[in-house]
Amino acid sequence: MSLLQRHKRPPVRPRVDDVVDSEGGSFHHATQQPLVDVAPFAADNRYRLVRLGGGSTEPLAREEFVPRVHQLFPELDLDDAELVHWADRPWEWPRWHPGEA
Template identity: 65%
Template sequence: MKDTASGTGQDYPVEVAPYKSDSRYRRVHLRGRGWMPLEREEFEPRVHQAFPGLDLSDPSKVHWDDHPWEWPPWHPGEA
């Protein structure tokens, strides 16, 4: 069984799980590497490390379950 957040059945190189306000991370699936929690600042560098040249604005390559490009607020010093 494929572990997908979206349940679309499509094989996107990058999938971003639903937004959760109780975490500063979003779960991100990179094809061939699995799921990982990423902060906003980690997202683009990690995706480009895995898929150099991938267009992050291409919906056929990057699937957001909801709230595209949004991360929960977080302030330094919070756990």
């Protein structure tokens, strides 16, 4: 069974706790939720908030993103737009330097 076939399940209603940024951007609300859903760039000042497999959101730093996704979905192609949704600014993270609060 392919990863895409395992992913197919009934449509998911938008959640009450969905992240919305100051410009009105929010997590993806298609009838079929992606496996990886990355919140708008401005939703956090250091991390990208990521919903993995339709669960709750996790704040992930740039260096944590790929290992965490592949931990849950080892065969996932991160360039597959149907399974990995970026609300905006793909592969970008807010600027942060060690020692900043």
